[in-house]
Amino acid sequence: MSAAAHKSQVHTNMTQAPQPTLLELSDFLEKEFPQTRCRIMAVGDGGATLRHEVGVSELRPGGTVSGPVMMGLADVGLYVAIMGEVGLLPMIVTASLNFNFLRKPAGDRSLVAVCRLIKVGRTLAVGEATLYSEGLDDPVAHAVGTYALPPGR
Amino acid sequence: MSAAAHKSQVHTNMTQAPQPTLLELSDFLEKEFPQTRCRIMAVGDGGATLRHEVGVSELRPGGTVSGPVMMGLADVGLYVAIMGEVGLLPMIVTASLNFNFLRKPAGDRSLVAVCRLIKVGRTLAVGEATLYSEGLDDPVAHAVGTYALPPGR
Amino acid sequence: MSAAAHKSQVHTNMTQAPQPTLLELSDFLEKEFPQTRCRIMAVGDGGATLRHEVGVSELRPGGTVSGPVMMGLADVGLYVAIMGEVGLLPMIVTASLNFNFLRKPAGDRSLVAVCRLIKVGRTLAVGEATLYSEGLDDPVAHAVGTYALPPGR
Amino acid sequence: MSAAAHKSQVHTNMTQAPQPTLLELSDFLEKEFPQTRCRIMAVGDGGATLRHEVGVSELRPGGTVSGPVMMGLADVGLYVAIMGEVGLLPMIVTASLNFNFLRKPAGDRSLVAVCRLIKVGRTLAVGEATLYSEGLDDPVAHAVGTYALPPGR
Numbered sequence: 001m002s003a004a005a006h007k008s009q010v011h012t013n014m015t016q017a018p019q020p021t022l023l024e025l026s027d028f029l030e031k032e033f034p035q036t037r038c039r040i041m042a043v044g045d046g047g048a049t050l051r052h053e054v055g056v057s058e059l060r061p062g063g064t065v066s067g068p069v070m071m072g073l074a075d076v077g078l079y080v081a082i083m084g085e086v087g088l089l090p091m092i093v094t095a096s097l098n099f100n101f102l103r104k105p106a107g108d109r110s111l112v113a114v115c116r117l118i119k120v121g122r123t124l125a126v127g128e129a130t131l132y133s134e135g136l137d138d139p140v141a142h143a144v145g146t147y148a149l150p151p152g153r
Numbered sequence: 154m155s156a157a158a159h160k161s162q163v164h165t166n167m168t169q170a171p172q173p174t175l176l177e178l179s180d181f182l183e184k185e186f187p188q189t190r191c192r193i194m195a196v197g198d199g200g201a202t203l204r205h206e207v208g209v210s211e212l213r214p215g216g217t218v219s220g221p222v223m224m225g226l227a228d229v230g231l232y233v234a235i236m237g238e239v240g241l242l243p244m245i246v247t248a249s250l251n252f253n254f255l256r257k258p259a260g261d262r263s264l265v266a267v268c269r270l271i272k273v274g275r276t277l278a279v280g281e282a283t284l285y286s287e288g289l290d291d292p293v294a295h296a297v298g299t300y301a302l303p304p305g306r
Numbered sequence: 307m308s309a310a311a312h313k314s315q316v317h318t319n320m321t322q323a324p325q326p327t328l329l330e331l332s333d334f335l336e337k338e339f340p341q342t343r344c345r346i347m348a349v350g351d352g353g354a355t356l357r358h359e360v361g362v363s364e365l366r367p368g369g370t371v372s373g374p375v376m377m378g379l380a381d382v383g384l385y386v387a388i389m390g391e392v393g394l395l396p397m398i399v400t401a402s403l404n405f406n407f408l409r410k411p412a413g414d415r416s417l418v419a420v421c422r423l424i425k426v427g428r429t430l431a432v433g434e435a436t437l438y439s440e441g442l443d444d445p446v447a448h449a450v451g452t453y454a455l456p457p458g459r
Numbered sequence: 460m461s462a463a464a465h466k467s468q469v470h471t472n473m474t475q476a477p478q479p480t481l482l483e484l485s486d487f488l489e490k491e492f493p494q495t496r497c498r499i500m501a502v503g504d505g506g507a508t509l510r511h512e513v514g515v516s517e518l519r520p521g522g523t524v525s526g527p528v529m530m531g532l533a534d535v536g537l538y539v540a541i542m543g544e545v546g547l548l549p550m551i552v553t554a555s556l557n558f559n560f561l562r563k564p565a566g567d568r569s570l571v572a573v574c575r576l577i578k579v580g581r582t583l584a585v586g587e588a589t590l591y592s593e594g595l596d597d598p599v600a601h602a603v604g605t606y607a608l609p610p611g612r
Contacts, residue, residue, distance in 0.1 A: 066225070067228055068225035068228065071221050072220070095253070096452065097250075100577075102577065118561065119562075119601075126559055138578075139578065142587075142603065251404045251557060271408065272445065297406065339519075366491075366492075373531070374534065375527070378525070378527035378530075381527065401559070402558060402560065403526070403558045405555060
């Protein structure tokens with residue numbers, strides 16, 4: 001087997017923009033997405049972990065969390081992970097989001113998204129997000145997102 | 154070329170449940186998704202068209218619509234199209250949603266989702282949704298969703 | 307409902323390169339993919355239809371066609387549909403391919419791919435392909451592909 | 460952050476079928492896919508690593524590997540990883556395969572697929588595969604596959 005497989009799977013091109021701190025990213029998120037309930041728990045090393053406190057209006061009958069809430073959390077999480085690598089660029093655009101729903105999330109727990117970048121190229125970034133109900137082992141959803149990066153950065 | 158390709162691409166197995174009317178589906182939607190802003194415009198023949206009036210809280214900086222709003226509309230639209238074929242089953246579950254964002258939607262127009270079922274099998278349904286800013290020709294997003302149908306229907 | 311939804315869903319930007327004929331595309335395919343068994347049946351109007359005669363080595367136990375054969379057909383079909391719009395560009399690169407397998411294809415029939423472009427932008431094209439066993443109504447697979455177009459075209 | 464995120468992401472239901480050895484899986488592969496060039500390097504713990512020696516007929520102009528070869532490797536790798544958990548079941552069927560092409564693979568190196576299961580449920584398994592050119596650090600492709608498991612296992 002290749003040695004490659006044992007190494008970290010994050011592979012970032014050189015970038016000039018400074019890598020922002022968790023605090024700077026949180027401020028940016030609050031300004032860009034004022035309605036978001038996502039909070040950044042960790043960022044760096046080609047990944048990010050976010051937490052989303054589930055609101056009553058986000059529940060579905062049966063006490064589970066609605067799909068768009070999970071999709072939004074994965075999207076914001078990958079966006080944060082990318083900015084953690086390339087800087088606070090305002091023009092990062094989601095190109096695709098592929099989502100697999102694995103289990104019903106618990107309605108009475110926060111959602112946690114563990115995001116990991118697979119590629120950060122010159123014009124495109126690709127990452128995956130695994131979502132959990134906080135404190136439970138089994139993932140509730142998995143996403144792969146691709147993002148167009150602004151040219152000339 | 155096969156004659157098959159020229160025919161409608163909707164292929165539904167026999168089902169016993171009666172196909173609901175647009176009114177019955179709208180009532181169902183209002184009960185199951187009380188917060189939704191989606192309205193059913195047409196349903197039947199293996200498809201559905203829904204309209205979503207964009208709210209101020211759903212806008213992103215730059216006057217465009219947030220991604221989760223579009224994903225939610227596609228998901229609800231496919232769900233409605235499936236129920237239009239198999240009946241008002243409460244246990245239809247989204248298994249996957251693959252989303253391509255094509256263009257920025259206009260912030261001052263409603264979103265329209267044109268949904269078309271590709272397969273309605275015994276345990277799985279697959280459909281696609283094309284989203285537009287109302288009145289504009291170019292699609293803003295395209296989605297493919299797969300749905301698990303309740304056993305024994 | 308929007309008038310947009312009733313119109314064709316192909317939306318191509320202006321391009322300077324001449325649109326190739328079916329014969330020119332077939333010659334190109336033979337040179338670029340000498341091993342391919344795909345034949346172009348129709349191309350133009352933002353779409354293409356291809357036929358693939360299934361070889362004995364492409365069968366799986368049980369008399370069905372292997373998955374990569376279907377994926378390859380969808381990929382080549384979308385590639386042809388794009389070149390039908392933008393010209394015989396050698397640097398069109400598949401960025402993603404999302405594949406849903408719907409039914410077992412018949413091992414004793416050719417495969418037919420009906421491809422339709424959803425977007426042809428400046429740097430990205432998106433299309434979908436529906437695959438059939440020739441002469442049968444039910445689709446066996448559905449794919450959505452995204453393609454990076456060469457800059458400065 | 461949840462402790463869950465730090466744990467292994469493999470979550471397998473109880474299964475009665477014995478977990479096959481690497482040798483048993485290799486024999487099975489040779490019988491089911493006699494034309495495959497994939498070799499199993501490791502299997503177990505909810506994952507598998509496979510190696511595919513690239514043949515001359517699998518190269519594309521420019522000295523790179525064709526897309527369907529990579530898709531086939533990912534598909535077989537996930538199939539092997541699943542059988543490593545649930546046993547040598549003949550009726551595991553690919554339901555979907557979502558593929559992102561990240562970089563041109565080297566034409567003169569073998570491909571290596573590192574596969575990891577995300578969920579192994581009663582009727583559905585989901586996994587991801589990361590592909591490398593052997594000996595190189597940067598992944599060339601990433602796939603997520605979903606597989607229908609035979610009922611009553």
